[in-house]
Amino acid sequence: MTDSTDSPADVPAFDAEASSLAGRIAPEVMAELLSVRSSIDNIDAALVYLLAERFKATQRVGFLKAAHRLPPADPDREAAQIGRLRALAASAHLDPGFAEKFLNFIISEVIHHHQAISENHAAGQDDAGDGSPTVRSNPAQQ
């Protein structure tokens, strides 16, 4: 079998009960573990689809910035986002420091995408200024 990191086509069917602990713990403990993990798997699917939607939105921002030759980063916007997410995290009983690290993780990926869009745009686009340019490839949509 090929390495599962090569492409989605190489990914084996998901085994919701996969565990290095299998056979090493009492059945009732494993049952409780699998029950909680099933909830985690549901949440993870929701997170992936939300992240996909978020990247669709930031892709639109990237196109807008490329069309108007704006810089990829926006420090004032990022500072406002971080302050808001820390406050939201606190209200959800999530560590605000983790929420900030999470946003920085996402933003660094977005800026990387925006730079790629901008480079594509500068390399071959003639429609700068119309607000709806197309690009030949987009790292967020591979």
Added chain:
Amino acid sequence: MTDSTDSPADVPAFDAEASSLAGRIAPEVMAELLSVRSSIDNIDAALVYLLAERFKATQRVGFLKAAHRLPPADPDREAAQIGRLRALAASAHLDPGFAEKFLNFIISEVIHHHQAISENHAAGQDDAGDGSPTVRSNPAQQ
């Protein structure tokens, strides 16, 4: 004003229009940018609350592992999760490589939390084995 990274109480009210680009781009471009950013802000709030729920679930796993003296990491489980998330990402037109990086980012935080729960448990708990220990502090719920 104190540094906004100190605590949620120090975070100023959110300015949804904060931008280093303010006054430097055409009003109609800024209006389009703010419209997309409003969607991003909604998605980010959903992400934060989902992440909070995910950490509640992994906290339960952490308690279970501490009570039964199980190792914080579970390599077979993590491999299955990564394969599934890559496939989900592909179906959502999200870069599978990013989805994998995202899960690794979350898992490393979870393992850190599990280690803290385990250390708290070992340091002062007498109820190992009952499946519902309490801990004095939890980094995920600060």
